[in-house]
Amino acid sequence: MKKKILSVLMGMVMCLGLCGCNSNSGSSDGNSDWDYIKNKGEAVIGITYYEPMNYLDENGELTGFETEFTKAVCEKLGVTPKFQVIDWKKKEIELKSKTIDLIWNGLTVTEDRKENMAFSTTYLKNKQVIIIKKDNADKYTDTKSMAGASVAFESGSAGDDAANADETLKGCNLIGCDAQKDAVLEVKAGTADIGIVDYTLARNAVESADFSDLMILESVQLMDEDYAVGVRLEDTETLAKINQAIDELAKDGTLLDLAKKYGVDDIYAL
DSSP: OHHHHHHHHHHHHHHHHHHHHHOOSSOTTSOOHHHHHHHHTEEEEEEOOBTTTBEEOTTSOEESHHHHHHHHHHHHHTOEEEEEEOOGGGHHHHHHTTSOSEEOSSOBOOTTGGGTEEEOOOOEEEEEEEEEEGGGTTTOSSGGGGTTOEEEEETTSHHHHHHHHSTTGGGSEEEEESSHHHHHHHHHHTSOSEEEEEHHHHHHHHTSGGGTTEEEOTTOOOOEEEEOOEEETTOHHHHHHHHHHHHHHHHTTHHHHHHHHTTOGGGBOO
């Protein structure tokens, strides 16, 4: 009887072991994360709206450098991109819970984020910059001159990190916004003295008629950063496929043409 019970128990252990070997980072049914995306036929892309990456044109259609870039990669992967606006502060949670499959929205590579997601090949070299009203050009010349100012940035963004990395800025009145464009609007409205945003967004803003009273404070250097696609941490198969597609699009000139089209070729990294 004891031998029979022992035999049953060993069989159960072997069964569990085999099940464990078949599991992958994607799902409990043994399919990989790439199988999960492929079987859906679509990849859900987490974004926020900001020009020139992902934004709505005059007809209300989603466009931008990363919008077209994403579509080109997904075409090579044989899946349809489904763009979904997310709360940027919750991007890691959205990715892990599979509310989204990829983060593709001026995502900065950081050591902290590497603990929660994997990153594709870097395709743009960006930086964080300070925007102010032109009327304050003499008032704000370096971060020390900003003591006591109000500073706006997107919560959970690289701008948030940059503000808290500077001894003077982190002691200011910090205003966390839902999106980078909101930080620009805070400066425009005078409800914030300073905005910390991506160079890509800042340049587009100050070159437009609506924000002609704003400027980038070139004398202050903040964080340099790499832009990459965010993938679920253990999803090596999807990551490899994305990197291969990026490499192909870089080699045939498609990606550089898109960078030129949307005015980001000066920070193009491939």
